[in-house]
Amino acid sequence: MILTVTLNTALDITYRVGVLRPHTSHRVSDVTERPGGKGVNVARVLAALGHATTVTGFAGGATGRSVRERLAESAGVVDALLPIAGPTRRTIAVVDELSGDTTQLNEPGPQIAAAEWAAFLSHYEELLPGASAVALCGSLPPGVPVGAYAGLIRTARSAGVPVLLDTSGEPLRRGVAARPDLVKPNADELAELTGSHDPARATQDARRRGARTVVASLGPRGLLAVTPEGRWHATPPAPVHGNPTGAGDSAVAALLSGLLEHLPWPDRLARAVALSAATVRSPVAGDFDRPTYEKLLDQVTVTGGTTTA
Amino acid sequence: MILTVTLNTALDITYRVGVLRPHTSHRVSDVTERPGGKGVNVARVLAALGHATTVTGFAGGATGRSVRERLAESAGVVDALLPIAGPTRRTIAVVDELSGDTTQLNEPGPQIAAAEWAAFLSHYEELLPGASAVALCGSLPPGVPVGAYAGLIRTARSAGVPVLLDTSGEPLRRGVAARPDLVKPNADELAELTGSHDPARATQDARRRGARTVVASLGPRGLLAVTPEGRWHATPPAPVHGNPTGAGDSAVAALLSGLLEHLPWPDRLARAVALSAATVRSPVAGDFDRPTYEKLLDQVTVTGGTTTA
Known part of the structure; x- marks a missing residue:
């Protein structure tokens, strides 16, 4: 299974x-x-792509109960969330x-108590041996140390499990230094990490900081991937209008599924661009429109190639 | 105990x-x-005034569980809500x-199912014998018949329990015709009921339609009461600025407590005006500021008197 972490x-x-x-x-x-939460969205898309997925992280209070009740109705997603005293946040x-x-x-x-964070670390170590890959997604709630992702990355690497990081700010900076297999920043996150607004330069810099592979999402301009094997730029056939919520999470799901299916990089990136665009096009935030996805899959342009250095 | 109904x-x-x-x-x-819900707010104020109060109505889903958990923490308020399948609404x-x-x-x-409404009617009949007064408060959820309050008023009258109605629109129109002891419309609700924007005329008209006593809340201009015993107009010493949410519910609580304490009408109205103003002045919507309440109690002006007709 693929493990997604949503703290x-x-x-x-x-x-x-x-x-x-x-x-x-207003009457609603x-x-x-x-x-919700990024890793939960990633898990839902992975399940729709046919990959068994387990979600972990925290859930508490009445809102946490609602999250878990609804997860139980999601086919293909296993709930391994850890109960906490504080209430899971709402987004409206x-x-x-x-x-x-x-x-x-x-x-x-x-607020995550120290004992809750310690319990999570044990729980994560127990889950890792069953995982073929792990995705660490989103912001850190109060009480979780800012170096949390760096620690989770090291643990995954020790267990030999490929690890993807999708976060921002200081947790991203520290996480990258722990040498994750893949980071997927957007243009703003990448600029904040590296100080450069030039995506080509910034992705290189992010690799130097420790990420094995960087896939930068450039919004309507598609994805730029810099990997040990080469560099590629994947673009959708035309700008897609709609709600961009969850488009990045769909890209993460596509990259993880492509990794596990051993797809060549151009195919992984085409899948990620098509799935992102199909998510923007969907009327429901965070869902993807399958006909759009299948249609776009052949229409994504991928340029670049393997590095012969 | 005083029974408040919040469907x-x-x-x-x-x-x-x-x-x-x-x-x-936005970051919250x-x-x-x-x-919340009007009858729940009324109950909380009654409890603060020292009156044992029971709340009934419906609660369902995760939000209903939250409502009940928090009611359990409210001293002096007994939870007699009936569980339903649908989720209790949120207001933000x-x-x-x-x-x-x-x-x-x-x-x-x-949505209230027919069987849930039937169960509520039995539940209400079981609660009534223990009640010294009943307040029927707020809007009707979907599925509850528009004549619901009229029926609940007739049942209360048959049981010899004084009944106050605080609602609007067609449920108010039908409820008034069932001859409640007291209605507490605001100026808009009164105008909608009677077609008259003149509060003096409209309160008279509401009495002719069936209400034994009408206490109209005129916002910053205080309360106008027309009762079988006479007419009074109670006004605060000065306009009060703040959040008017819950001010009407505090007036209802004051009128009920005044009824049970057998206060003369001018004292009941002074309490209602002072408590409403202290609710507007409170930083938390629906709470009242006790020092403001106690200070204003002596400063409310009540004009009018008993009718010698």
Whole structure:
């Protein structure tokens, strides 16, 4: 199975309203709820691609119970979340009915006690031997040390399990130094990590800092991959309009599935670009539109090639 | 005990954000949750005034569990909510940190099944003999017949229990016709019921429609009471600034407590005006500021008197 780690899981709630007007009252016409947090989204896409996936991280309070109840209904995703005292955060996306524009309200994550973090480390070590790959995804809730991902990467490497890191800021900086197999920053995260706004230069720099492979997501301009084997740039056939929420998580799922299926890099990247675009195109944030995915798969342009250095 | 009925209970969530800007993302700096719905708010104020209170109505889903867990922590309030399959609605108040302005998002209530409504009617009949008064408060969730309050009023009257109604629209119109002891509409609700925007005329008209006593809340202009014994107008010493959420519920609690303590009408109205103003003045929506309440109690002006007709 593939293991995804989401330390800051969420109950993702979507509201539809006519138009959001500050300082007035709104009747919400439609409410949807689903388990969220980046690694949970990655797991859902992996399951849809046919890969058995286990999610771990923390869940607590009434919102944590809701996350777990809904995970139990997700085919192909095994719940290995660890219970905590604090409540799992909610995120609320308020979608204007006409324009589709979204206003986001994100609660802070729960405080993680030292004993809860220690319990997680043991739990993670027990899960690793059964994993063919591990993805470490998203922000850290309060109480988790900023070097958390660096430690989890070292543990995975010691166990011989390939590890992908998708986070930002200082946790990314420290994580990269622990030599993960793959990082997938977006342009902003990459610039923050390296100080360079030139993606070509910044991806090289991120590799020098310790990442074996860097796949930078450049939004509508696709993906730039710098690997030990070579460099590739994969672009969608045309800009895709829609809701970009979850597009990065779909790219992570595509890269993990491509790794385990031993796909050549151009095919992995084509899958990641097509799946991201199909996620942007989906009416439900974080879901992907399968016909769009299958259609785009042959239309992604991949340039570059193996390095002969 | 006093029985309050809240068919459309809520989990009231308050978020603090810097400034709410549509179509952007916000970090919520503070989250508070409490059990809500008008009758629940009335019960909490009654308990603070020293009156044993029981809340009934519906609660379901994860949000319903949260409502019940938090009710269990409320001293003086007994939980007699009936479990249902659908989830209790959330309301979200997004408060701008600097201005204090509030944006409200209200989920729709859960669908009540016919069997759930029938179960509630039996449950209500079992609770009534222990009640010294009953308050029927707030909106009806989907599936509850529009004449629900009219039926609950007739049942209470048959049991000899004084009944107060605080709702709006068609449930108010039908409820008034069932001859409740007291209705407490605000100016808008009264105008919608009677077609008149003149509070003096409209309160008279509401009495002709069946209400034994009408106490109209006129916002900053206080309360206008028309009773079989006479007419009074109670006004606060000065306009009070703050958050009016829950002010009407505090007035209901004051009127019920005054009824059971056999206070003369001017004292009941003074209590209701002072408690409403102290609720507006409280930093937490729906709570009242006790020093403000005690200070204002002597400063409310009550004019009018008994009718000698």
